[in-house]
Amino acid sequence: MIPPGALAETAEGEPLASLRPLLRLTETRLLPTATIREALDLFERSEADALAVTLPDGQVVGVLSEAHAVKRYSDEMGRRLSEVTGERLD
Secondary structure, X not given: OOOOOOOOEOOOOOEOOOOHHHOOOOOOEEOOOOOHHHHHHHHHHHOOOEEEEEOOOOOEEXXXXXXXXXXXXXHHHHHHHXXXXXXXXX
C-alpha cells in the first residue's frame, strides 16, 4: 500500500499519471551489464546523483546512486590492493 502523500502531484495538486515530467537526463541511463567504471564515467559526464538502470527496451529495473557506486568501487580497490600487498583488511 502506498502511504498517504507519497504520490507525485502537479503544482495544482493533481496526481501525476507519469513521473516523466519530473525526470532530467531522460536519455542518460545504465544497462545492467555496465561495469562500475562505466557507471562512474557516466556519473561524471552527466553530473547526476543517481541514474536509472534500464533494459535495452527502456524498462527501468533499478536506480544506482553515485555514492553507492563510489563506495563499491572503493571497496573493490581496497580488496585488490590487499591481494597485491598480502595485507588483510578487516
